[in-house]
Amino acid sequence: MSPARTGGAGGGRAAGPGAVAPGAGAGDRLSRLLAMVPWLLERQGVALEDAARHFAISTDQLVADLELLFVCGTPGHMPDDLIEAEWESGHVYLGNADAIARPLRLGQDEALALLVGLRTLADLQGVEDSAALEGALAKLSAAAGDAAAAAGSVQLDLAAGADPGVLAVVRGALSRSRRLHLRYLVATRDETTERDVDPMELESLDGRWYLQAWCHRAQGVRRFRLDRVLAAEELDADGTPPPEAVARDLGSSLFAPGDEVPLVVLDLDAGARWVAESVPVEDVTERPDAPGGVRVRLRVADDGWLRRLVLRLGGAARVVSPPALADQVAAAARAALAAAEGYDEDERPDDGDERRADGDGGPGPARHRG
Amino acid sequence: MAPAQRTERLLNLVIALLSTRRWLRKEQIRQAVPQYSEATSDEAFDRMFERDKEELRDLGVPLVTGTDAAWFDDEAGYRVDRDAWELPAVDVTPAELAVLGLASRVWQQASLAGPASRALVKLRALGVEPDESSLVGVEPRVRTSEPAFGPLYAATRDRAPVTFRYRTGRTGETARRRVEPWVITSCYGRWYLVGHDLDREAPRVFRLDRVSPGITRTGGTASVPVPEDLDARALVRGRDGAPAERTARVRLTGSAGAGLRLRAGAPADAHEVEVPFADVDELAQEVAPLGAEARVLDPPDLRDAVLALWRGALAAHEPGHQSGQPGHHSGQQTGQQTGTGHEDGRTGAPAAAAGGGAR
Numbered sequence: 001m002s003p004a005r006t007g008g009a010g011g012g013r014a015a016g017p018g019a020v021a022p023g024a025g026a027g028d029r030l031s032r033l034l035a036m037v038p039w040l041l042e043r044q045g046v047a048l049e050d051a052a053r054h055f056a057i058s059t060d061q062l063v064a065d066l067e068l069l070f071v072c073g074t075p076g077h078m079p080d081d082l083i084e085a086e087w088e089s090g091h092v093y094l095g096n097a098d099a100i101a102r103p104l105r106l107g108q109d110e111a112l113a114l115l116v117g118l119r120t121l122a123d124l125q126g127v128e129d130s131a132a133l134e135g136a137l138a139k140l141s142a143a144a145g146d147a148a149a150a151a152g153s154v155q156l157d158l159a160a161g162a163d164p165g166v167l168a169v170v171r172g173a174l175s176r177s178r179r180l181h182l183r184y185l186v187a188t189r190d191e192t193t194e195r196d197v198d199p200m201e202l203e204s205l206d207g208r209w210y211l212q213a214w215c216h217r218a219q220g221v222r223r224f225r226l227d228r229v230l231a232a233e234e235l236d237a238d239g240t241p242p243p244e245a246v247a248r249d250l251g252s253s254l255f256a257p258g259d260e261v262p263l264v265v266l267d268l269d270a271g272a273r274w275v276a277e278s279v280p281v282e283d284v285t286e287r288p289d290a291p292g293g294v295r296v297r298l299r300v301a302d303d304g305w306l307r308r309l310v311l312r313l314g315g316a317a318r319v320v321s322p323p324a325l326a327d328q329v330a331a332a333a334r335a336a337l338a339a340a341e342g343y344d345e346d347e348r349p350d351d352g353d354e355r356r357a358d359g360d361g362g363p364g365p366a367r368h369r370g
Numbered sequence: 371m372a373p374a375q376r377t378e379r380l381l382n383l384v385i386a387l388l389s390t391r392r393w394l395r396k397e398q399i400r401q402a403v404p405q406y407s408e409a410t411s412d413e414a415f416d417r418m419f420e421r422d423k424e425e426l427r428d429l430g431v432p433l434v435t436g437t438d439a440a441w442f443d444d445e446a447g448y449r450v451d452r453d454a455w456e457l458p459a460v461d462v463t464p465a466e467l468a469v470l471g472l473a474s475r476v477w478q479q480a481s482l483a484g485p486a487s488r489a490l491v492k493l494r495a496l497g498v499e500p501d502e503s504s505l506v507g508v509e510p511r512v513r514t515s516e517p518a519f520g521p522l523y524a525a526t527r528d529r530a531p532v533t534f535r536y537r538t539g540r541t542g543e544t545a546r547r548r549v550e551p552w553v554i555t556s557c558y559g560r561w562y563l564v565g566h567d568l569d570r571e572a573p574r575v576f577r578l579d580r581v582s583p584g585i586t587r588t589g590g591t592a593s594v595p596v597p598e599d600l601d602a603r604a605l606v607r608g609r610d611g612a613p614a615e616r617t618a619r620v621r622l623t624g625s626a627g628a629g630l631r632l633r634a635g636a637p638a639d640a641h642e643v644e645v646p647f648a649d650v651d652e653l654a655q656e657v658a659p660l661g662a663e664a665r666v667l668d669p670p671d672l673r674d675a676v677l678a679l680w681r682g683a684l685a686a687h688e689p690g691h692q693s694g695q696p697g698h699h700s701g702q703q704t705g706q707q708t709g710t711g712h713e714d715g716r717t718g719a720p721a722a723a724a725g726g727g728a729r
Contacts, residue, residue: 025373026373026377026380026425027380027425027428027429027484027488028484028487028488029373029374029377030377030380030384031488031491031492032491033377033381035491035492035494035495036495038495039495039497042497054494054499055491055494056491068377068378069381072378072381073385074385074386074389075382075386075402077382077404099385099388099389100384100385100388102455102456102457103456103457103492103495103496104429104430104455104456104457104492105430105456105457105458106430106489106492107427107429107431107485107488107489108430108527109482109485109527110429110430110485110486110488110489110492111489112482112485112527113473113474113485113486113489114470114473114489115473116473116476117472117474117476117477117486118469118470118473120476121469121472121473121476121510124508131465132465132469132504133469135462135463135465135466136466136467136469136470139460139461139466140460140470140493142458142460143457143460145458147430150527150528152553152596153526153527153529153551153553154526154527154553154554154555155553155554155555155556156476156510156512156556157555157557157558157607158510158512158556171506174506174507174508175506185628185629185632191628192628192638199507201508201509202507202508202509203509203510203511204509204510205479205511205512205513205559207556207557207558207559207560208559227633228629228632230632270517271579273515292517307659308659308660308661309659310683310687311658311659311661311679311680312655312658312659313679313682313683314655314658314678314680314681314682314683315679315681315683315685316682317683317686318686318687327687329683329687330683330684330687330688332662332683333681333683333684333687334684335661336661336662336664337677337680337681338662340676340677340680341677
């Protein structure tokens with residue numbers, strides 16, 4: 001939940017480690033220093049721990065920041081020019097920092113990111129305390145000034161990815177801490193299940209909604225995709241999850257596979273790189289043979305799961321080892337093509353003129369009904 | 371240079387530009403900031419200084435340029451506009467700060483994660499502690515894994531026209547497009563650019579994952595007029611003027627494809643399902659994993675997309691593509707090889723198709 005936790009994002013976006021600018025992170029740190037100095041100047045003698053907690057950093061990091069401030073100052077950089085910082089006593093005192101005594105305004109991207117985030121929340125009506133949301137929008141717009149102007153250039157449409165009925169039931173149960181009964185499709189096993197869950201967190205990622213909940217059937221934290229919830233019903237029972245239920249960050253896995261699970265080596269092209277970020281992998285290395293591509297090693301308990309994943313990626317992923325699994329993929333693709341193309345030869349002699357056949361009742365498709 | 375040294379350099383630069391009442395010329399700045407002595411040549415210093423200026427502007431530092439009347443040449447001088455520096459004092463409540471934190475986390479796994487968390491740190495410096503008790507545990511997130519996001523986001527924000535190569539979904543052909551960007555938007559888990567297509571002289575929607583690398587700006591900042599009444603959401607949901615929803619017919623074997631049955635609203639024992647969809651590639655990626663247990667009856671473009679995925683997967687796993695061992699078929703394959711009789715005759719064709727059709 002810490003707002004400072006942003007490390008993974010930058011790395012995931014870059015084309016590769018070589019693409020990260022040298023000194024990346026210097027700007028973020030400077031920004032924190034410029035926010036911290038005015039705050040500390042108004043709170044002379046604040047405890048190191050309190051200051052660190054306020055800025056969501058460790059005390060070691062705070063001390064490193066103070067050491068850095070201590071050697072900076074106005075041109076000349078004679079002792080009198082430098083910022084004074086003292087923290088030996090466990091309390092922080094700052095001085096000679098007049099030039100940066102006032103907090104810096106928001107940058108354009110900064111204002112935009114928060115404004116777009118707030119508008120997205122406002123879109124998901126009923127999600128949050130609306131007074132706080134409206135207040136935050138108004139005050140942020142005022143604080144951002146001109147920097148807010150560009151915020152209209154980015155829009156997030158997250159409501160499109162969910163059944164409004166299911167979403168409303170889950171949201172209601174979550175806000176009232178009530179238990180839910182779910183009828184849920186487990187897609188990897190192709191089976192429908194019934195279970196009672198205590199809702200913990202509702203997340204949206206890449207256009208899909210997920211519920212993290214304590215599952216009474218599995219006696220563990222599970223994540224449910226809302227578009228696979230066949231039915232959701234709020235029960236007349238308290239839905240506070242047990243203390244051992246800890247929500248995980250979306251994007252991380254709920255399970256850490258053990259060593260006994262076989263290791264698979266997979267080559268991903270740039271277009272399939274997202275796999276390395278969305279399933280748990282042992283390690284990721286850049287591929288010299290494919291720009292933007294990576295080789296990953298991952299533990300795979302279910303061959304079928306991997307086969308389906310690789311078929312879906314259509315050549316953008318290749319099983320390097322074990323060879324038997326690579327053969328399975330090839331066999332599955334061959335079988336699928338044989339079945340489809342057999343059909344093709346019988347029914348669709350002409351392959352080029354069906355541009356307009358999207359509708360529901362073209363003569364071609366109707367032939368094999370029955 | 372280590373990040374800590376760069377932070378020092380930037381901080382000294384900010385302080386120097388804030389403390390001056392006059393314009394500082396580049397050479398004066400080079401003297402004023404001790405860390406610039408690391409630059410061993412004028413070119414190296416210029417590069418460093420350019421990067422530093424950009425970084426400061428990204429952080430919101432109001433860096434301004436001008437010239438002194440007393441100077442004989444017209445080289446620019448720099449300083450920070452102190453009147454524009456300060457964050458306006460707004461008294462954010464603890465509950466509002468909690469909501470702002472939630473808004474910042476929307477970007478946690480996306481390319482705006484840095485700006486979003488910096489903004490929050492700046493607001494925290496106003497002194498309030500967030501009160502998260504009013505949050506109900508709903509955490510929306512977006513990701514920006516498309517490489518085109520960075521440059522297209524920046525061009526849209528700056529209202530600058532761009533040109534790029536784009537692969538059209540229906541034909542699979544790649545062509546150069548010239549676009550005035552209006553809005554960049556995430557919908558159904560994908561990023562889209564909505565803008566004015568200068569060649570077609572009409573609004574168009576572009577999927578970012580179909581934009582090739584190499585995006586160039588063709589005009590200046592703030593030169594794109596954005597329509598007042600633009601409804602980007604409606605354009606994306608029914609993009610390219612096509613109806614938002616089409617219907618696919620898929621035949622399923624056995625119990626496979628429960629997800630497709632669910633999507634189709636069909637009973638669990640249905641063997642031919644009608645699946646509503648908006649995006650061919652997305653549905654193809656749901657059908658392809660089912661292999662021989664699914665067969666697309668209609669529409670043909672979906673069928674072709676699924677076949678292309680299978681051909682691509684086959685080509686990548688064909689003997690010979692791997693460690694150069696021809697025909698190393700082991701006996702451990704699952705019993706799905708219904709097509710073994712004539713597979714060898716086809717190995718050339720799928721490989722060629724995958725080479726041309728795969729992304």
